[in-house]
Amino acid sequence: MSSHALSHPRFFVVELGGTWTRLSVASDVEQIVDARTQMIRTTTPQATLEWIFEQVSDQAGRPLEGIAVASFGPLNLERGIISMHSPKLAWRGFNLRQAFTERFPRALFSLTTDTQASALGEAVHGIGHDQGVIAYVTVGTGVGLGLASSQTGILSTSGHPEFGHIRVSRRMGDLFQGVCSFHGDCLEGLVSGPALAVRAGVPDATELPDSDSIWSDVCNELGSALATLTLTVAPNRIILGGGIASRPFLHEHVRNSMDRQIGVYLDGAGHPTSDTRIARPSLGVNSALIGAFAHLDRKFQSKDRTES
Numbered sequence: 019m020s021s022h023a024l025s026h027p028r029f030f031v032v033e034l035g036g037t038w039t040r041l042s043v044a045s046d047v048e049q050i051v052d053a054r055t056q057m058i059r060t061t062t063p064q065a066t067l068e069w070i071f072e073q074v075s076d077q078a079g080r081p082l083e084g085i086a087v088a089s090f091g092p093l094n095l096e097r098g099i100i101s102m103h104s105p106k107l108a109w110r111g112f113n114l115r116q117a118f119t120e121r122f123p124r125a126l127f128s129l130t131t132d133t134q135a136s137a138l139g140e141a142v143h144g145i146g147h148d149q150g151v152i153a154y155v156t157v158g159t160g161v162g163l164g165l166a167s168s169q170t171g172i173l174s175t176s177g178h179p180e181f182g183h184i185r186v187s188r189r190m191g192d193l194f195q196g197v198c199s200f201h202g203d204c205l206e207g208l209v210s211g212p213a214l215a216v217r218a219g220v221p222d223a224t225e226l227p228d229s230d231s232i233w234s235d236v237c238n239e240l241g242s243a244l245a246t247l248t249l250t251v252a253p254n255r256i257i258l259g260g261g262i263a264s265r266p267f268l269h270e271h272v273r274n275s276m277d278r279q280i281g282v283y284l285d286g287a288g289h290p291t292s293d294t295r296i297a298r299p300s301l302g303v304n305s306a307l308i309g310a311f312a313h314l315d316r317k318f319q320s321k322d323r324t325e326s
C-alpha cells in the first residue's frame with residue numbers, strides 16, 4: 019500500500035502573480051477556497067519569499083510533501099529562472115527553483131506559469147473538464163495563453179506559449195502604435211489594460227465605459243487572435259478570462275469577430291461551433307492555485323507509481 023493511500027499528502031500551493039502573491043495549504047482542491055488562501059502584494063523576491071516561507075513555517079505538524087508554484091513569466095521552466103526581459107525588474111534572472119528546493123529539500127517541487135496553471139485548473143476541475151484540449155486565454159494587465167487537458171495535463175511543459183505577443187489583423191487606418199516595449203502593436207500591446215489606457219487616454223482601463231468606441235477595435239483584434247489560435251491548435255474550448263475580458267458584452271463581439279475572420283472554412287470539419295467554443299472561466303481567482311495543485315498532484319502520483 020502506498021504511503022498516502024489513507025490520506026492525501028499536504029501540498030503548499032503558491033501563485034506568484036505580477037501584482038499579488040496568493041497561497042494555500044491543501045490536501046485536496048476543495049480546500050483551496052478564498053477563505054483559506056492568504057495573499058500579499060508581490061514586491062521584491064527577498065520580501066515576497068520571506069513572507070511565503072514564514073507561512074510554511076507556521077504549518078508545523080504534518081509534513082509538507084510538495085510545493086507547487088505558478089509564476090508570472092516569462093520564465094525558463096526547466097531551469098526555474100525568471101527571464102532577463104521580465105517586466106518585473108527586481109525578479110529578472112531570479113532562480114525560483116533554487117530558492118524553493120534549497121529551502122525545502124525534501125518536498126517535491128513543481129513549477130509552471132500562472133496561465134498554464136489556470137488552464138490546467140479549468141481542464142481538471144472547471145468548465146474544461148473532459149473537453150479534450152482547452153485553451154485558457156487571459157486578457158488583463160498582460161495577455162497570456164495556457165493549453166491543457168484533463169487527460170494529459172499541461173501541454174508544452176518544457177516551454178510556454180507567448181501568445182500575447184503574436185501579430186493580429188488591424189482596422190485599416192488605425193494608427194495606434196501599441197505599448198509593448200518589444201513589439202509595439204502585438205496583441206498585448208493593443209488590448210492589455212495598460213494598452214487600453216494609453217489608447218483611450220484615461221489613467222486606467224477600468225474607467226473606460228462599455229460604450230467607448232475603442233471596444234470595436236479591441237474585439238476585432240481579439241477575434242483575430244482567437245481565429246489564429248483555433249486554426250493553429252483547434253482547442254475544443256477557449257476559456258477567455260482576465261479583467262479586460264470580464265466585461266459582459268465582450269464575449270459575444272469577440273465570438274462574432276472570430277467567426278467572421280474564419281468564415282465558413284471549418285463548417286463540417288468536426289470542430290465545435292463558436293457558440294460552445296468560447297466560454298467564461300468557472301474557477302474565479304482560484305484557477306491558478308487549483309491548477310498548480312493539480313500539476314503537482316500529477317507529478318506526485320507518477321512518482322508514487324514509479325516507486326511502488
Ligand SMILES: [Zn+2]
Pocket residue numbers: 182183198199200201202204205206207
Ligand atoms: Zn509584444
